[in-house]
Amino acid sequence: MIILxxxxxxxxxxLLICGNVDVSSAQSTTSNxxxxxxxxxxxxxxxxxxxxxxxxxxxxxxxxxxxxxxxCFKVPSDLLMEEKLDIFFTVPGSxxxxxxxxxxxxxxxxxxxxxxxxxxxxVHLPRHARAINSCNIVFHGGEPEIVMSVNGCRMPSP
Numbered sequence: 064m065i066i067l068x069x070x071x072x073x074x075x076x077x078l079l080i081c082g083n084v085d086v087s088s089a090q091s092t093t094s095n096x097x098x099x100x101x102x103x104x105x106x107x108x109x110x111x112x113x114x115x116x117x118x119x120x121x122x123x124x125x126x127x128x129x130x131x132x133x134x135c136f137k138v139p140s141d142l143l144m145e146e147k148l149d150i151f152f153t154v155p156g157s158x159x160x161x162x163x164x165x166x167x168x169x170x171x172x173x174x175x176x177x178x179x180x181x182x183x184x185x186v187h188l189p190r191h192a193r194a195i196n197s198c199n200i201v202f203h204g205g206e207p208e209i210v211m212s213v214n215g216c217r218m219p220s221p
Contacts, residue, residue, distance in 0.1 A: 077187045099131065100168070102168060102175060103180065104154050107177070112154065115157075116130075120151065146221050148166065157217050159175065160217075168202055171202055171204030171205075175200050176201075180195075181194050189214050197217060198216040
C-alpha cells in the first residue's frame with residue numbers, strides 16, 4: 064500500500080512538472096512574438112519625427128527593420144536569442160546609437176529626450192557629459208517606469 068501511494072505521488076509530480084514545462088514554453092513563445100516597440104523623440108522639448116527604420120547590431124551583423132504598420136518596430140525573430148542588442152537610427156539632426164540594450168526594453172514605448180544645451184535638473188548625467196551628446200530615455204510599460212540617461216549616444220548631424 065505504501066509503495067502504491069509513493070508511486071502515485073511520483074506520478075503526480077511528473078505530471079505537474081511536465082505540465083509546467085509545456086506552459087512555460089508556450090509563454091516564452093508568446094513573449095518572443097511580443098517584442099514590438101515604438102520610439103518618440105523630443106529635441107529641446109519639441110516633438111521630432113521619429114525614425115522610420117532602426118538597425119540592430121550583433122556580433123553576427125546588422126539587421127535593419129522598418130516600422131510595422133506605422134506603429135512599432137518588431138525585433139527580428141533570429142535576434143530574440145540574444146541577451147542584449149545594439150540599436151542605431153537617425154532622426155532629423157541626430158544619429159542615435161544605444162549599445163547593449165536588454166531585450167526586455169524592446170517591448171514598450173520609448174521616449175527619448177535630446178537637448179542641445181542643457182537637460183532639466185531631474186536628468187542626471189555624468190559630471191563631464193555634454194548634453195548635445197547625451198540622451199535621456201524613459202521606457203514606458205512598467206511600474207515604475209525605467210529612466211536611463213546615456214552619455215555618448217547622440218551624434219548631431221549637420
